[in-house]
Each structure stands twice: as structure tokens, then as C-alpha cells.
Amino acid sequence: MDSKLAYYILKRVLLAIVTVFLVITITFFVMNAVPGGPFLGEKAVTEAVMKALEAKYGLDKPLGEQYLTYLKGIITFDFGPSLKLRGKEVIDIISVGFKTSAKIGGIAAVLAVILGVTLGSIAAIKRNKFTDKTIMVLSTAFVATPSFIIASFFLIIFCVNYQIFPARGDTTAGLIVPIIALSLYPMSYITRLTRSSMLEVLGQDYIRTARAKGVKSSKVIFKHALKNALIPVLTYIGPMLAYILTGSLVVERIFSVPGLGRSFVNSITNRDYTLIMGTTIFLASLIVILNLVTDILYKLVDPRIDFS
Amino acid sequence: MQKDRRIKRKPFSFHLNTADFLLATEEEKAQQEIMRESTSFFKDGMKRLLGNKIAVICIVIVTIITLIAIFVPMFYPYDYSEQLGVIPGKQVDPSYNNLRMFEYGKTELEKKANGEKVFPHIFGTDNMGRDYFIRVVYGTRISLMVGLFASILVLIIGLLYGSISGYAGGKVDLIMMRIVDVIYSLPDMLIIILLSVVLNTTLTSLGGFLARLGTNMISIFIVFGLLYWVSMARLIRGQILSVKKQEFVLAAKSIGASSSRIIKKHLLPNCISVIIISTALQIPSAIFTESFLSFLGLGVSDPMPSLGSLASNALSGIYSYTYRLVIPAVTILLIVLSFNLIGDALRDAFDPKLRN
Numbered sequence: 308m309d310s311k312l313a314y315y316i317l318k319r320v321l322l323a324i325v326t327v328f329l330v331i332t333i334t335f336f337v338m339n340a341v342p343g344g345p346f347l348g349e350k351a352v353t354e355a356v357m358k359a360l361e362a363k364y365g366l367d368k369p370l371g372e373q374y375l376t377y378l379k380g381i382i383t384f385d386f387g388p389s390l391k392l393r394g395k396e397v398i399d400i401i402s403v404g405f406k407t408s409a410k411i412g413g414i415a416a417v418l419a420v421i422l423g424v425t426l427g428s429i430a431a432i433k434r435n436k437f438t439d440k441t442i443m444v445l446s447t448a449f450v451a452t453p454s455f456i457i458a459s460f461f462l463i464i465f466c467v468n469y470q471i472f473p474a475r476g477d478t479t480a481g482l483i484v485p486i487i488a489l490s491l492y493p494m495s496y497i498t499r500l501t502r503s504s505m506l507e508v509l510g511q512d513y514i515r516t517a518r519a520k521g522v523k524s525s526k527v528i529f530k531h532a533l534k535n536a537l538i539p540v541l542t543y544i545g546p547m548l549a550y551i552l553t554g555s556l557v558v559e560r561i562f563s564v565p566g567l568g569r570s571f572v573n574s575i576t577n578r579d580y581t582l583i584m585g586t587t588i589f590l591a592s593l594i595v596i597l598n599l600v601t602d603i604l605y606k607l608v609d610p611r612i613d614f615s
Numbered sequence: 616m617q618k619d620r621r622i623k624r625k626p627f628s629f630h631l632n633t634a635d636f637l638l639a640t641e642e643e644k645a646q647q648e649i650m651r652e653s654t655s656f657f658k659d660g661m662k663r664l665l666g667n668k669i670a671v672i673c674i675v676i677v678t679i680i681t682l683i684a685i686f687v688p689m690f691y692p693y694d695y696s697e698q699l700g701v702i703p704g705k706q707v708d709p710s711y712n713n714l715r716m717f718e719y720g721k722t723e724l725e726k727k728a729n730g731e732k733v734f735p736h737i738f739g740t741d742n743m744g745r746d747y748f749i750r751v752v753y754g755t756r757i758s759l760m761v762g763l764f765a766s767i768l769v770l771i772i773g774l775l776y777g778s779i780s781g782y783a784g785g786k787v788d789l790i791m792m793r794i795v796d797v798i799y800s801l802p803d804m805l806i807i808i809l810l811s812v813v814l815n816t817t818l819t820s821l822g823g824f825l826a827r828l829g830t831n832m833i834s835i836f837i838v839f840g841l842l843y844w845v846s847m848a849r850l851i852r853g854q855i856l857s858v859k860k861q862e863f864v865l866a867a868k869s870i871g872a873s874s875s876r877i878i879k880k881h882l883l884p885n886c887i888s889v890i891i892i893s894t895a896l897q898i899p900s901a902i903f904t905e906s907f908l909s910f911l912g913l914g915v916s917d918p919m920p921s922l923g924s925l926a927s928n929a930l931s932g933i934y935s936y937t938y939r940l941v942i943p944a945v946t947i948l949l950i951v952l953s954f955n956l957i958g959d960a961l962r963d964a965f966d967p968k969l970r971n
Contacts, residue, residue: 326800333806337813451955453903455910456944459926463937553804557910561930575812576912583812587805594802 323599330591386585397585404567415490423494427501446495455557458488493547505536545601549594663964670960673953684756693746695753696918700744711744754922765839765901773847781855811913888965899954
């Protein structure tokens with residue numbers, strides 16, 4: 308590893324740490340603008356929660372000190388008790404919800420990458436033919452459609468009109484439609500990305516050389532072209548996971564999936580401030596870390612990129 | 616005729632052909648005349664834009680939706696917050712609640728039986744007896760307004776920040792761009808949700824004018840002003856930096872062009888297409904953000920409808936009143952899709968780098 312690359316990685320890691328720190332700071336101080344403060348809210352809290360919070364954050368102490376205590380808690384994954392769900396710790400709610408969300412999100416991401424790359428490659432190979440045009444029209448439409456619209460239509464079609472799948476996402480069968488709804492946008496995006504990068508790669512000299520040597524067409528595509536065409540897709544993985552995380556907020560609400568997204572949305576309506584803070588910080592850190600990993604991966608994979 | 620005038624010439628002689636120096640005939644002069652007006656950059660782009668069928672269809676759709684949103688509420692007999700079953704001094708008439716398309720309430724049916732004309736409820740009414748059509752129209756109005764004003768806000772902040780950073784260069788540029796980097800890596804949707812939660816409660820408790828305007832609208836604008844200008848600023852800075860380094864700017868400088876002329880003639884025309892395109896693409900993203908927030912229940916305060924909140928409210932009655940979800944969803948879809956496609960078409964038409 309050369310020093311330039313090491314410098315780049317160091318810079319990115321520092322930026323990520325600053326960002327996470329900033330998110331925590333913004334969350335804490337913005338939430339303190341709420342009447343009554345985040346740890347009490349505008350409504351009365353139960354006696355037990357009140358006592359726990361006072362002991363934990365010293366609510367009578369100055370704001371700076373409370374902030375430091377909160378920061379210390381986060382480092383040890385302690386976000387305090389929930390204001391509205393009696394006797395539950397925020398971190399427990401997050402970890403329970405995240406298991407479901409990660410399952411759906413993970414499957415949706417894998418589905419999006421596999422289908423997107425396949426469709427994009429097909430479109431590039433069959434350039435300007437009917438197949439290509441159909442794929443491009445559909446993927447353009449899906450890229451421009453907000454996720455909650457797609458999810459609503461899926462709910463109407465699959466769960467209300469035809470009732471193929473259950474409308475509630477409590478069961479495994481009920482998770483199929485949410486997964487598809489969640490993966491449609493990233494899939495279409497990857498399709499477009501793969502198509503354009505594939506077209507660029509297919510026009511390059513080394514592909515012509517391979518063809519001239521008499522290499523089989525399938526081998527040219529899979530062995531020579533696809534490898535380089537996938538690099539732009541790699542850069543999209545970070546933003547895609549971020550999109551899936553935020554997209555799960557609405558999709559989980561629409562299909563009543565018991566995941567992190569739904570508990571986050573519920574906490575917003577209930578004004579459960581400690582849960583809102585905890586989930587925001589958790590999701591934001593996750594997104595920052597995912598972006599960091601993809602960025603570094605990207606630089607490692609493609610040696611042509613300069614590190615300026 | 617011309618051939619006759621030509622003097623015969625040896626094939627390899629260096630003698631000039633005298634025929635080449637004869638006066639031009641009228642016919643030849645006519646050929647040199649400019650028949651067509653010379654096209655400007657703008658005309659050229661517009662021609663390409665209007666040649667794009669999809670773009671034209673989308674422009675027509677957006678125009679129609681905008682006209683409906685502006686003019687229909689002016690003469691429509693019902694108001695978006697008017698509960699038709701509630702008349703002061705009388706008992707609430709529940710027959711107005713949850714009407715289906717083109718159905719009428721009890722008193723309206725009596726009126727019709729007497730031969731009076733009653734304006735139909737095109738999309739029926741909602742569960743509180745409010746005319747659904749006018750609510751959708753109002754929701755569209757709000758969505759479009761948010762899209763437009765948020766984009767203008769983003770444009771102004773981004774343009775100022777980006778161009779200052781690009782012109783100044785050096786240390787100023789470095790510091791300004793580091794700030795942008797940090798803001799850019801913040802997960803925007805989460806910060807928006809957070810700010811909306813807080814602003815909603817804080818502004819409502821303040822009351823008065825701000826609360827009436829709709830705290831959610833204000834928080835959306837604040838959020839756009841704080842976070843969304845970043846990519847615009849980056850784009851404009853990058854564009855100004857790259858144009859500044861081009862040879863034609865150097866050439867202009869070397870023949871003594873003033874800096875105001877360079878800015879007017881070289882920098883701005885080369886940035887304007889990028890600015891127009893990204894502003895156009897900002898509109899659907901703002902509309903999307905607004906409807907997303909409304910859908911999560913951080914929407915405009917209640918009697919005021921928004922497409923997102925209409926769709927969100929319709930979820931609870933999805934089995935019996937599916938169309939109540941379909942109508943706002945299709946409207947958002949049409950608006951966002953059209954604006955996106957117009958933005959893409961603008962890019963194809965006005966971005967010189969993409970021309971083949």
C-alpha cells in the first residue's frame with residue numbers, strides 16, 4: 308500500500324469520525340430545543356423513567372455536562388430508557404428492530420445488485436433493440452418513483468386486490484412484497500449504471516482485441532467486460548444501503564413490518580424523544596460507516612483513480 | 616457556360632487557373648447568402664428540447680397540473696377544510712362522511728329532488744365529510760409550491776457559496792469545501808426528520824403567524840436551506856474552476872478582455888446549463904422530500920392537506936376506499952416523474968459535453 312492511499316484512507320476515516328460526532332452533537336442540541344427537553348418532553352413521564360433519567364443524565368445539571376454524560380453513554384451503547392415504552396431500554400428496541408430491518412434490507416440489497424447487474428448487462432448487449440428499450444423505460448420510471456408510492460401500489464395490487472400475499476409483514480410470506488418494494492429503486496438505478504458503464508467498456512480496445520483473438524462472446528462479456536463494468540456499481544453500494552435504510556421507514560409503516568423503521572416512525576408520532584435520538588444516531592452512524600467502507604473499497608479496487 | 620470560359624491548361628503546369636479569379640456570377644452570389652438566422656445556444660437547446668417527444672409530453676402534463684392547482688380552487692364551490700355535514704346550529708349530518716365518487720349527502724339529495732343543481736363530489740368525501748377533489752388539488756398546490764421555493768432557495772445559497780469558493784480558490788476554497796464535505800456526508804433524510812420533529816413542536820408552541828403558515832413547510836425550507844444547497848454549491852464551484860482553466864479564457868485574457876467580459880461571455884454561459892439542469896432536478900427531489908415527510912406524519916398541520924399526508928391517511932381505509940390512496944399517489948408520481956424526465960431532457964439538450 309502506498310502512502311497516498313494510506314493518506315486517503317486516514318482522511319476519510321477522520322471525516323467519518325467528525326461526521327458521526329457532528330450527528331450526535333446536532334441530535335443532542337437540536338432535541339434540547341423541544342419544550343421541556345428531550346429527556347422529559349412536553350408530557351408527563353412515568354415516575355420510574357423520570358428517576359432513571361435524572362440519575363443518568365443529571366437533568367438539574369448544566370447542558371454541557373448533560374451532553375458529556377450522553378456522549379459517554381453512546382460510546383458504551385447506552386441510549387437511556389424509552390420515554391413511552393415502559394421499562395424498555397432504547398438500545399434493546401433498536402437491536403430487536405434492526406434484526407428484522409437488516410434481514411429485509413440485506414435481501415433487498417442482494418436482490419437489487421444481482422437483478423440490476425443482469426438487466427443492465429442485457430440492456431447493454433442488446434443495445435437499441437426492443438429488450439434494451441423496455442428495460443430502460445421501466446428502470447427510468449422506477450428510478451423517478453418515490454419508494455412509498457411503489458410500496459402503496461404493491462400493497463393495493465398484491466395484498467388488497469388479488470390477496471396473493473398477506474398485507475401485514477409479521478410473517479415470512481408477508482415480507483416478500485416489502486422486500487421487492489424496497490429493492491425496486493436500487494435495482495433500477497444499478498441497471499442504468501451497469502448499462503452505461505458496460506457500453507463504455509465494450510467500446511474499448513482490449514475488448515476488440517479479445518474478440519479479434521476469437522474469444523467466445525460469452526467469455527468476453529463475463530471475463531473481460533463485466534469485471535471493469537462493475538466498478539461504478541461498487542461505488543453505489545454505500546448510497547444504496549443508505550437509501551434502503553431510509554426507505555424502510557415508509558415501507559415498514561405501509562406493510563406493518565415490526566422493524567427499526569416502524570419503531571422509529573412510531574417514536575416520532577409518540578414523541579418518544581430518547582428513542583428518536585437513539586435511532587437517528589444509530590442509523591446515521593451506520594450510513595456514515597457504510598459510505599466509508601464503499602469509498603475505501605472503491606479506491607482499492609480501481610488503481611486508475613488518483614487520490615487528489 | 617463555365618467550362619467554356621476556362622482556358623485549357625497542361626496537367627502538371629504551375630500556371631494558375633485564370634477562371635478561378637473571374638467575377639462571381641449572380642448564381643454563385645446567391646449561394647453565399649445566409650438564408651437562415653444564426654442560432655444561439657439557447658435556441659439550439661430549445662429546438663433539441665422540443666424535438667424530444669417525452670419531454671414535450673411531460674411539460675404539457677406539468678403545465679396542466681400547475682394550471683389546475685392554481686385556478687380550480689378559485690371557482691370550486693367547496694373549500695378544503697369545509698366539513699360539509701357540519702352546519703353551525705344544526706346537528707352533524709353523518710351522511711356526508713365517506714361518500715364515494717359522485718355520491719351526494721342527504722340534504723344534497725333533497726335539493727336534487729327539488730330540481731336544484733348540486734356540484735358533484737368528483738372524488739367523493741373523506742371520513743370527516745370534506746370534498747376529496749379539492750383536497751387533492753390543494754395538496755398538489757402545496758407540493759408544487761414547496762418544490763419551486765425550495766429549489767430557488769437551494770439555487771441562491773448554492774450559487775453564492777459555490778461561486779465564491781470557486782473564484783477565491785486557495786485557502787478560502789479549501790476551508791469552504793471541507794465544510795461542504797462534512798455537511799454532504801450527513802445523512803440528510805434523518806437530519807430532516809429530526810429537525811422537523813423539533814421545529815414542529817417548537818414553532819407550534821410559539822404560535823402566531825409561523826404556526827399558521829404551517830410549521831412543516833417552514834421546517835422543510837429551513838432544512839433545504841441548511842442541507843440541500845451542498846451539492847449545488849459543489850457543482851457550481853467545480854464548473855467555475857474547470858471553465859476558469861480552459862484555453863479560451865486564457866485566450867480572452869491575453870487579448871485584453873476585461874474580467875467582467877470574461878465572466879459575462881465565458882464563465883456564465885458555460886455554467887448556466889448546469890445551473891438550469893440541477894435546479895430543474897431539485898424540484899422533484901424537494902416535492903419527494905415533502906411528501907415523504909408528510910407520509911411519515913410530519914406533515915402540514917391538519918386541515919391543510921398535502922399529497923403525502925392524503926396518501927398516508929388513506930392507508931387506514933385501504934380495503935374499502937382504495938382510490939383515496941391511488942389518486943394522491945398517481946398525482947405525486949406524475950409530478951415527480953415529469954419533472955425528472957424534463958430535467959433529463961434539459962440535460963440532453965443543454966449540456967454541450969454530452970453532445971455526440
